[in-house]
Amino acid sequence: MRDHGGGLAEAADRFGTPAGGWIDLSTGINPWPYAVPALAADAWVRLPGRDSMDTLLRAATRAYGAPDSAVVLAAPGSQALIQRLPFHRDRCRVAVLGPTYAEHARCWRLAGHEVEVVPTLPEGGFDVVVATNPNNPDGRRLPAGDLVAFAAIMARRGGLLVVDEAFAEVTPEVSVAGAAGMDGLCVLRSFGKFYGLAGLRLGFALGATGLLRRLEADLGPWAVSGPAIEIGRLALGDEAWARTTRERLSEASAQLDALLAAHGLSVLGGTDLYRLVETDRAGALFEALGRRGILARAFDAHPRWLRFGLPPDAAASARLADALKA
């Protein structure tokens, strides 16, 4: 199972399907999605045109606070960008700040690079550095100023800093999207997590012309679906929804912490979209929850960790509390 969680079919194979249905807490996807509007027929029917894509990219530029000098491109999910980015550097030494989302190291290795997982921004010795900010799963935040200064150093050496901001909507203060366009910096954003629409497949890269134009050519025309373009444009332009959602996620995250604490589980970190628990009984707990139809996220390399997404409603919270009691 990949780091994203969401392997409900596999969980059902293993534990069976509970009477009350599964509660999937294995992802960091907002359980209160942006309401999908009725779509114009053109979104389904026509090949996405340059004009509608431009409207989406303008909405993304504004929502992420990128300057006009940045090139912004859309992809069918930020995973597609994580996969393709490594093919746009000659073989080199890559540092991935971790532990983090495993796809970064995997994809750079797959493209033939030498990858090392490092605990902090390295002094030197690497051509590419990848930082997920805020980090998944532990929520570690690097100050935006540090990252921008680091990107400038990388740029002077002809290097690249990749910042994966998949969960940055809930910590906008750490985003470096406002510095996108400078040499040496590439920012990745995910649409599906904060907007709760992971099935839509939409993500963005923001950066300087050379790399971004190569990535764009690589992804090809019509990589993003018409519905993703339309819904993305509307949602990214809806500032009121984003504000309300940030508050709602913040409250829900505090409530989840309280629930976990009440059952003796201490939260190591996380963001308002997921919480990471460290406990000696993580393995047993994962099993016990699974038998009760609650899917958490376990980590092979970190057997004492367990990550929880937000329960979608009071009933799910009650079932989680019951299961933790047992």
Place this chain on the structure above:
Amino acid sequence: MRDHGGGLAEAADRFGTPAGGWIDLSTGINPWPYAVPALAADAWVRLPGRDSMDTLLRAATRAYGAPDSAVVLAAPGSQALIQRLPFHRDRCRVAVLGPTYAEHARCWRLAGHEVEVVPTLPEGGFDVVVATNPNNPDGRRLPAGDLVAFAAIMARRGGLLVVDEAFAEVTPEVSVAGAAGMDGLCVLRSFGKFYGLAGLRLGFALGATGLLRRLEADLGPWAVSGPAIEIGRLALGDEAWARTTRERLSEASAQLDALLAAHGLSVLGGTDLYRLVETDRAGALFEALGRRGILARAFDAHPRWLRFGLPPDAAASARLADALKA
């Protein structure tokens, strides 16, 4: 403008937007799309799971008549497959049967291969041969038996025959999908054209294990959106709709031929989704139609050709007839 047509924004820039709106005849997309059903929230909200993808692939296997020994995989449009396929062969000599859809030669060249456009299936001298069947834009059909025999010859040499069946729904008798799974054959199918849902981004590759598994890993998880999986599964399973649609397209194609003939234009070929006209006044006609808000498909390399998609209704046919009169 790429071979796909559909550059309405560019056309509007050039000709302005007519009072009655544009009639886009520049694509080969069915103007009577499969009705998009109300989708379960999961399709939008969740990361597409293995189970829903498997259901889609089973529907595609059945609809295309592929044997169980074939590996079938889904991509966000057959364009994505056309782009990625060339990266799964070492640099080699590639023959593209043409003139045809220009992306084949372009993408193999981009991946570093030596590409030649040839008029017929070559006797030898090539490691990869690409045939679009029925062909776009002229509709030339190669008998399925010839292609299967040719794939067997390619397989014995360690070569590959790629058959792009983007429009094969309207000529099912030429499809080689029933032979998919044999070494040396890779079949590409497009969902959006026959089902009239090009915005959805859905296409398929059918072939033997080795190549298909590499392509699948290359595309990565969650390459196809939840709505595409759901709608594709329903539409591919709807045999009655496919039958009715084949008849409707066949009638509409005959009516378009009659309309073109009545205005002195002779049809060189095509399929029931598009008709190719050859005339000395193709350039002037493209301009005259454009000024009247009708977008046909012109070909830089073939200045005497003009391709027409099906007019969506009687009003569009009448406007086309009027414009051809002028």
